[in-house]
Amino acid sequence: MADPAGAAVAVDDLVVFRGRRQVLFDVSCAVPAGQVTGLLGPSGGGKTTLLRSIVGVQAIRSGRVGVLGLPAGDPALRARIGYVTQAPSVYADLSVRDNLRYFAALTSGTDRIPDVLAAVGLADRAADRVDQLSGGQRARVSLACALVGEPPLLVLDEPTVGLDPVLRRDLWQLFHQLAAGGATLIVSSHVMDEAARCDRLLLLREGRLYADDTPAAILRQTGAPDLEEAFLRLASEQVAR
C-alpha cells in the first residue's frame, strides 16, 4: 500500500503498543510531498501515536516508518521536521518573542520571526508573556515555534482546536501556502468539517486505517453526499467486518 516514490512519509505495517494496550494495528500509508494531508478520526483512535511515530519520539513494536528518505528518528531529520503537539508546548514564563528566538536558535532561522508572528496573527502580542494569552493564542505560539525554522515537513497535532472560524480559515490558507512552497504537512483533526480542506485524507479509527485517499475519491467510493456521511459509512463497514 505504501509507495515510497514521491512520498514524504511512508509507513509500513506499523504496530505500536502503549503499555499493554495495542494502539496501532498494522498501519500502512504514504504521505505525498508538497500536499496537506489530513489525519482524521475520533479522539483516542491513535492519531497522536501515529504522528509521534513519524516524528520519531514513539517507541514502536514493529513495522517501518520512513521520513524524507530516512528512518524516522534519524538525527539528520531533526532540523527538517516541525512538530506541534496537541497541548501547546512552549515556555509559559517567557514572552512570545523569546520563545520564538529560542526555537529559531534550535533550527538556525532567526530573521523570520516577524513574518511568522504575522502569519499566525500574533504580531501585536510579541512582547506579552505566553501565560497571559488565551488558549487559542498559546496554540498559535506553539505553531509559530515550529514554522520559524521553515522545515520541509510539518507535523501538526490538532492545531486548530478552539480557534474561531475566521482564524481557522486563515490557518488553513497558511497551510496551503506552505504546501505550495514545497512543504509537506500532516494535520490531525477530530473535526470532520476540516476534512474537505485537505488535499488527501487518512482516516484512523480504533488504531486501524480505513481510508487513505483524496476527499473526492472517498466521496466517489462511498457514494455519500458529504465527507461526514462518507466517514459514517466507512466506519460502519469497518464494524461489520
Place this chain on the structure above:
Amino acid sequence: MNPAIALATARRVLQQLRNDPRTIALLVVAPSALMILLRYVYDGAPGTFDSIGLSLLGIFPFVTMFLVTSVAMLRERTTGTLERLFTTRLAKLDLLVGYALAFAVATCVQIGVVCAIAFGWLGLDAPAGVGWVLLLALASALLGMSLGLLVSAFAATEFQAVQFLPAVVLPQFLLCGLLTPRSQMVDVLRWLSNVLPMSYAVEGLARVRQGSADAVLVRDLLVVAGCIAAALALGAATLRRRTS
C-alpha cells in the same frame, strides 16, 4: 554538542529566571538574611560563626539549585517542551550544558552577594582565599543541579519534586560534618558521611578556614566534580528521545 544551541539554552533558562523576580529575590535575599542572622546569633562566639558561616556558603547553592532544577526540569517533562526539544537538533549534552551555564551564572550572583555581605560587612574570614570559596560554592551548586535533574525523573508533580528536597538534603546536612566533626561520628555514620558528596564540599570549606589550600582541598573538589559527572550521567540516562 553544538555550542550555539547550548548557549541559546542557557540564555533561555536565564530569561525564565529573570522573568521570575520572586525566585531571584529568594535566591539572593534568603541566604544573605540567614548569614546576617547567624552572625548575630553567634555574637559572643566569633569562631563558631566563622566555621558555620563558611560551610553554609557551600550548602546554600546546593539547596537552591537542587530545588530550582528539579522543578524546572519537571516542568520541561510535563509541559511537553522536553519532548519537543528532542525533535530538534538539540542534543542531551546541549541541554545539560545550557542548564549548567545558566545556573553557574545564577550561583555567581547569589554567592557574590552573600560573600560581599559576609566578608565585607560581617567580618567572616577565609584565610586560604575567597577564590576557593567561590570555586567550592560553584561546585556544590552544580552538584545540586545534577541531583535535581536526576530526581525530576522520579517525580510526577511539582509537589513531589519539592518533597525530594528533605530526602536528599537533610541526611547530607546532618552528616556533612557541620553539626558534629565527622571524625567523632560512630563508624557507620562516618562511612555514610564518606559516600555523601556534600561532606567533601564542607570539608573543603573547612580547609579554606584553616588557611591551607592543600592537596586535601584539591581532592575534595575533585570528589565533588566526580559526583557531578556521575549524577549528570545518570540524569542524562533518564532523558529519553523515544518513549512509549
